[in-house]
Amino acid sequence: TQLLEQSPQFLSIQEGENLTVYCNSSSVFSSLQWYRQEPGEGPVLLVTVVTGGEVKKLKRLTFQFGDARKDSSLHITAAQPGDTGLYLCAGPLFSGTYKYIFGTGTRLKVLA
């Protein structure tokens, strides 16, 4: 059972379009992190959201943490080819374990 489900799994869009990636769980997370992974490399952190309802912006990327801390979203405005990559949400489960869980991933391709 995957604790963090991401949608969509794959996304191919034209440069300049907007998109939203969703990360959903039935479990509560202490925080959620978003990473981007390039082929052949390890994931690299984009942002950490901690408080329910929190919104963080990183240039054209906007991240939101759900009020109940069970879900998050990543919105990209005016996507560029440099945004191409695998986007992963991840975080520590809130209680009963010290595991760190990754989402299923969203592979984004932005066409010029």
Add this chain to the structure above:
Amino acid sequence: EAQVTQNPRYLITVTGKKLTVTCSQNMNHEYMSWYRQDPGLGLRQIYYSMNVEVTDKGDVPEGYKVSRKEKRNFPLILESPSPNQTSLYFCASSLDRVHQPQHFGDGTRLSIL
């Protein structure tokens, strides 16, 4: 430079031949993890360590062992590798588990024939 170093980067070996993938971090991080990444299955945690001599199973621990004798090192041991352990492996570390991000090594691509 702050980094997580894992070795080897690539390894092709045969079923049953014991192997160790090393992982070392220079950031004095407490939390360290091993993950495997497989197409369609994403990144799955194999084992993690909260601190020296404190390790626990992740979601896919079968067939793997780890140890944490020093804070900086967290080797992954496959005592009798099998083909279903062919995968891309990542070591990661973080200052703590809750709010601090995981810093990843460059990965080890392991093929077991």
